[in-house]
Amino acid sequence: MIFHVLSVPIYPTRKEITLCAFTQKVYKFCTEMTKRGHTVFHYGHPDSDVSCTKHFDVVSRETYNKVYGKQSWKEFHDQNVDNKVHKEFNKNASELIRKNKQSENDLVLAFWGFGHAACCNKLKDFIIIEPSIGYDSGFAPFKVFESYAQLHKLQHQLYKNNIPSFGDAVIPPGFYFDDFIYEEQKDNYMLFLGRMVDTKGIILAQEISKILNLPIKFVGPQNMKNSLAKDNPRAEYIHTVSFDERKNFLAKARCLIMPSLYSEPCGWTMIESFISGTPVISTDWGGMSEYNIHRKTGFRCRSLNEFVHAVNQSAQIRPQDCRKHAEDNFAISDIMATYERYFSSVINLKKYQGPNYVLEKCNFIVK
Template identity: 40%
Template sequence: MSFRFHVLAVPHAVSVPEYSSCAFTQKVVKLGKMLKSRGHTVIHYGHEDSTVECTENVGVTNNEDLEISYPGHDWRTMGWPVYRLDDHAYQKFYARTIEEIGKRKQPGDFLLCTFGANHKPIAEAHPDMIIVEPGIGYPHGGFARFRVFESYSTLHVYRGMDNVASGTNDMWYDVVIPNYFDLDDFDYCEEKDDYFLFLGRVNSGKGIHIALQIVRDVGGKLLIAGPGGLTGHEIDGDPTEFATLLGAVGPAERRKLLSKAKAVLTPSIFLEPFCGVQIEAMLSGTPVISTDWGAFAEYNLHGVTGYRCRTFEQFVWAANNIGNIDPRNCRTWAEQNFSLDRVADMYEEYFTSVSHIFNGKGWYEPNPGRTDLNWLYKYPPANWGGTAHDDPAALHG
């Protein structure tokens, strides 16, 4: 079954692979490729210079709009700008997109609101469409009837304790589908250089102060790639003796840094909805040292793809013993569970079930041709090894 998707871009960005500092933009780029490759119609609404693989790219903003709203801002070196929903770029995006969708929509079309509440005005203008938030990894959203979350952690935060206390819920179409990655964007490498990597926004929420302290205490080198600086993240000692600030990096440098690092440090102190960097590292054969909450608890397999830590002493031990992690486990876990092809199966299962509400028997729609329920299956690393005592895969045969 093929569907028609109207995909909304991030209004302040350009949907190109080079805009790698914005996870939401990269999801738009990859979403187009994933859905188009499965034979679906994909209509992308965004900046006129976007290079999304799609059936049609509808340009609703341009460089002049971005310059008016964010004068002098270079996203290639500065990441995404400080934006407002009432700024020129957003208002232009809303008006033009609402108009252009009206020219193209057909009964049964999906409207994919990739940026949560920031796309709500467009959804409100087209209530006759099937409105889906296809990847909730943001704190402000959840307005749509149909919602896809990037982790169970985020799903449960959104639903809250009321769904525990009430003894009931309406969660049948609130599902978890992880972020997805193009395997061609990463180089698998088992031979590592002698450095740790911090890749992402350089701020305390992402745990830059913890990463600095870890490498200070274990020795070695820390490469820091991402927008932001170290001011306000001071630690005891001089970080310039072991840490190098690279700034925002493009796709080519990003893939090289990921492939050669001996570990990627992601000690985020907030509830990460997903943290795509952890999967990018694993696809490169690089283990991850993370905190033990949020999406890390679901996707960073402790002792297999890296380590999850609760105290500073645990972080130090993990860094000193990161050689225990087999790069093959990192790669196979990520490749088998987070590739475009794998995650496309999950999305198609979900979109099909949603479509039955509008053109079938809804929740009770029969499927006599079904041969499996693999859409929720997780494929363990082939080289996990061990016994049933320490190998969860063995517990399931």
């Protein structure tokens, strides 16, 4: 297959940029699909470091630095798509993709959603796919969602009815298990790992720590605006960490606390926690309601009282069960094989009448 992979304009595609799940998606996809023998063209920042058939620079360092400054990968960048970086990126990418076209079945993958729409709108003769929708929008004729929760959430918004598209699919993210440490012996601290914003439930997490007098590590970009008063003597407030630091925090935590107040499209950190053998204490909606198996890989909660009780009971969750759940559902090789089957089905749909083609005649009868 031929893949034209549009990277995330706000960061170079590099393994160490764990702060941006979208960047990680691009990195893993390019690496794995190249390894599996496909042609992978990567379009992105000149400082990208990713395995692919060929990389193309589509935004200059000069333009990038004017918009984002010389912030490190540890800083959370503005996600506004209406700026000079996105305009330059999309213009150059669309021109290069057209020059690089190999066949009528070339696939253009818009990992940044609407941030890539300006590019894709100039490539109507290509197969356009949003390959991992972890955001609340969509524009491509073919869409892959991170969870059924996210697909159902966006159903009416995208289609104005209750009829799903045959061109859509649900494929969860895949992970390299070697990037993590599996540990059965835990230390006595809760871990919050993610964006330091109110909607991630950081105030609720701190309240749980105070009630239980239990240490908590808040690990994430500390430069983000929020209402969290850093007045908890049992808390550590730690800026974005390296891959090695991240995996150690996950492996040794008593539990990962994910009290997100909004419907998470998936919950990447949750899956990383499962791989590490660490139970997850989460809210009961969004991707967590689908992937966090209540009383098996953690607990799903709907009140402060339930959260406090769940943390107290977290030692009852077996690390082996968390790990097994991850192995059965989120191994990178299995996820890439699922993508290959999906892309093959999309190419076949294209031969007919698009994503909502339904075969009118059937040559067999089910009795």
